Amino acid sequence: MTDDAGDEPFTTALAELLRVHGMSYRGLAAALAEDGQLERPPSKDTVALWVRGKQPMWPHEVFAVERVLDERPGTLSRHLGYVPADAAPATKAEDAVAEDVELRDSAESILAVIAVARRQAQQRRRR
Numbered sequence: 001m002t003d004d005a006g007d008e009p010f011t012t013a014l015a016e017l018l019r020v021h022g023m024s025y026r027g028l029a030a031a032l033a034e035d036g037q038l039e040r041p042p043s044k045d046t047v048a049l050w051v052r053g054k055q056p057m058w059p060h061e062v063f064a065v066e067r068v069l070d071e072r073p074g075t076l077s078r079h080l081g082y083v084p085a086d087a088a089p090a091t092k093a094e095d096a097v098a099e100d101v102e103l104r105d106s107a108e109s110i111l112a113v114i115a116v117a118r119r120q121a122q123q124r125r126r127r
Contacts, residue, residue, distance in 0.1 A: 023069070025045075032065070032068055059080075062076050062077045063084050066084075073086060
């Protein structure tokens with residue numbers, strides 16, 4: 001179990017993924033139960049505690065959340081300092097930048113713009 005229950009980057013990322021996927025705490029709990037990979041699926045109250053950073057998650061729970069949200073392995077767990085053994089490294093510069101938890105927001109934004117411009121230039125050269 002991770003001791004980083006109050007890890008703000010993780011809890012922020014989890015809340016944002018739920019928002020992006022339009023999923024409620026109850027919805028995530030139901031998706032995890034339906035997935036069938038957790039011996040004890042969480043309740044909606046447990047999910048709420050995870051999102052608020054009030055209850056730590058086991059790594060296998062974090063990986064299950066990534067799986068049911070159809071996110072790349074490591075999307076959430078990297079904020080806690082680990083990734084699943086089967087996580088493939090990023091193959092696009094934008095993904096590598098987004099996955100680097102050490103970058104500040106401004107540096108991340110600048111590098112993302114550069115990566116997009118580089119990819120567009122490569123596409124133009126291929127035409």
